[in-house]
Amino acid sequence: MKVERETISRIVQGDREAFRQLYDDYFDYAMRTAILVTKQAEWAKDAVQETFLRVYRNIWQYDSGKPFKPWFYCILLRECYRVMEREKKVIPFGEQLEKIGVEPNLPDDAVDIYDALQSLNDMYRIPLILKYLHDYSEKEIADMLELNVNTLKSRLHTGREKMKNSLGGEPYGTKA
Incomplete structure (x- = not known):
């Protein structure tokens, strides 16, 4: 948690490498969650990309007295909803895996x-x-x-x- 606070503090100060570290730490979890929520890999990519942009732009609003992960996932879920609303269709999980060439093993x-x-x-x-x-x-x-x-x-x-x-x-x- 202390390392996370230091990373966020560095991001607020404009440290792009600190943001890259945060991105690397959260990307996989964010993608998995977004795919489960949106049921579509392309939509998930859009939601995750927009989530990281919003985090970067609004990190100054984050309350460092609270855990970062729930704040991050709240933004991610809102972006997933926004993308789903925009697209207005849902493809089942298995079909979307096949669409991107991944055979569920x-x-x-x-x-x-x-x-x-x-x-x-x-x-x-x-x-x-x-x-x-x-x-x-x-x-x-x-x-x-x-x-x-x-x-x-x-x-x-x-x-x-x-x-x-x-x-x-x-x-x-x-x-x-």
Whole structure:
């Protein structure tokens, strides 16, 4: 965290090498998240590029007393939404991988999980991604998505139920 604060301080002072370091540290995670959110590699690239531009231009607004990652991901999610709104179409995860020439080399159950996740409405899918793939707390996610914590908890619960049903699991609370 101290190294991150020093890097951000250097960026605020105009150090381009410090920004390059931040970019290198966050690019892979940002791309993975953007692909999961937008369901389209090209859109993800646009969202990530615009995210880094906005971070660079607005780093002076960042509150160094708070963790950087949630601030960064809040900007990334807004950019993903903006790109999706602009494009107004969604391509399933598997198709977008094929489109960029990547053959998913995942076990069948992992592909099923990705398909189930990608089939969810954004209001359930994005909180699940942030909670279970990025390990954010419910409070952090609620802040990023500008939701009440109880609303977020409800969406996480519903999203888990929809995933379970999609994967053929037993409905919550049933006995085997």
